[in-house]
Amino acid sequence: MDNIINHQFRLAARPVGLPKDSDWQRSAEPVRAPADGEVLVQTLYLSLDPAMRGWMNEGKSYIPPVALGAVMRAGGVGVVLQSRADQFQPGDYVMGGLGVQEYWTGPANDRAAALVRIDPQLAPLTTWLNTLGMAGMTAYFGLTEVGQAKAGETVVVSGAAGAVGMAVGQIAKNLGCRVVGVAGGPEKCGFVVRELGFDACIDYKSGSLKDGLKQHCPDGVDVYFDNVGGDILDTVLTRLRMHARVVICGAISQYNATAPMQGPSNYLSLLVNRARMEGMVVFDYAARYGEAAARMGQWLRAGTMKSKEDVVEGFERFPEALNMLFEGRNLGKLLLKVAEA
């Protein structure tokens, strides 16, 4: 494989605020041929996720930070080019932690990469990084297990036009909930209502979120699925119903903040309303991904759930593509297309 070059993005510095170009180091090295038990995978699509910003910081979290100088961590789908392992054949499509690089060589049973075969007949490759991938799993288990959403309840989800938000809203609709999204701008709000069937979506940039919640959730909020933190979390807390559940999935509004983290000053609404705020990390549900994929697969086939991806083409555009997440410029799951399938 000496004549093929593997281009990579490595973490050069821990960003302060929004990642900038100098936080990345571009590298290029010959593709390494697989040893015994190993496979060589060509990256086709990479998943760009808000959580990646957290992985760039130093300090204890739910997984170790990316080391300085290491290839940036990312999930992706790829195709097996060579295999010296029983589990995979050349031509197999796989999903796993490929990293921000064009090729991945390693043990077929590598724990960090956690490669699994995917079937492009069942769903397009991009869907495997979205509804049938981490975003969909996060939404499914966050809403059903942590949020305990039940038919007839009112579910509010922020980041409604992001990958997790879109899935949360559609899963909730399939469960018989009333769904109100929160998103920035008329395009996003219009999309989730018209295309995805949300009952309403509040454009927090163009009006008062509080008034929107009063209008669209007159009896209050049973489940709030929070992807953003900050002022939006704080405002929704004022509108909880008794025994409400707040699912803490992320806080994208705070990931690039250089000021101290903003805590939810209205948290005593949890006391008044006997409500709960609970965090979740999708990896805890790994043993049950199949169950969720089967159920969401049914909804996708039945047309009661749609998988929407926003694809940026070109490996070299990784830095700007990642920042689109934090600038709120993506509509649906943001993917980087690295090579043709």
Added chain:
Amino acid sequence: MDNIINHQFRLAARPVGLPKDSDWQRSAEPVRAPADGEVLVQTLYLSLDPAMRGWMNEGKSYIPPVALGAVMRAGGVGVVLQSRADQFQPGDYVMGGLGVQEYWTGPANDRAAALVRIDPQLAPLTTWLNTLGMAGMTAYFGLTEVGQAKAGETVVVSGAAGAVGMAVGQIAKNLGCRVVGVAGGPEKCGFVVRELGFDACIDYKSGSLKDGLKQHCPDGVDVYFDNVGGDILDTVLTRLRMHARVVICGAISQYNATAPMQGPSNYLSLLVNRARMEGMVVFDYAARYGEAAARMGQWLRAGTMKSKEDVVEGFERFPEALNMLFEGRNLGKLLLKVAEA
């Protein structure tokens, strides 16, 4: 009863910050004789609780605010002087919402007052306003139901030398937990360790709470019972174990704040640790008070639980006595002694 005068404290103004003397209106009126179905109760002790500060504010909460001009709401124990109701006889001791006044006349089945007969042979009158009253019930159900504390777990409780905190720590010890208190000053800390059997108590005023938590909870915190909010809540959040439970019972550090409420800026620890923060209001467990009283009564008789009261004598001292709570000057359950039993 025309020759007996009932002195009262009424709410004259909604306080800004710590209640001041001009927020109270002293009144005096003849004691009203009971009508048919009514009783006349003489107040013996009044319970002084942090929650009373919240009742003085305008706005929606878990119970309506005290109206301006109304007798201040308070729980108390008293003795029945006259009865024209079947439920009570003169000489009976009762507990209920007597208000900040020397005498209470009203229907024996008044819902707001919720009078119940208590047995001074089973426990002293003051214990009925403490361990066997709201403070004990709050501690018991907050710790066992919301906090789900289990033997072998580490429980941290703030306001450890207050009525609820003392009960929380002692209940947790009886359940087989390791208990670390947080309190202000060496006297309080020494008391809960030496007299009540806490494993440790961190004096947040004299050193670093964070260092104290590292020392006394090296494996982290399973259950945090929060009575204070503010910086203490924020610091404990950084030391949660996986699947920890944070019980939000109160936020005494914030009740008199005139600045905006301080939210817990480290709330994303809930995500990293798959932890939960949940509010509670003791009234929800009213149907089960008997169960808790029976269990705590056993512990009191066995000597594995102690009821500690801090009694201020003299009805006229109500305003200064209430403020002792917010100035952290009480050790144990703060009571106002109104008359001799």
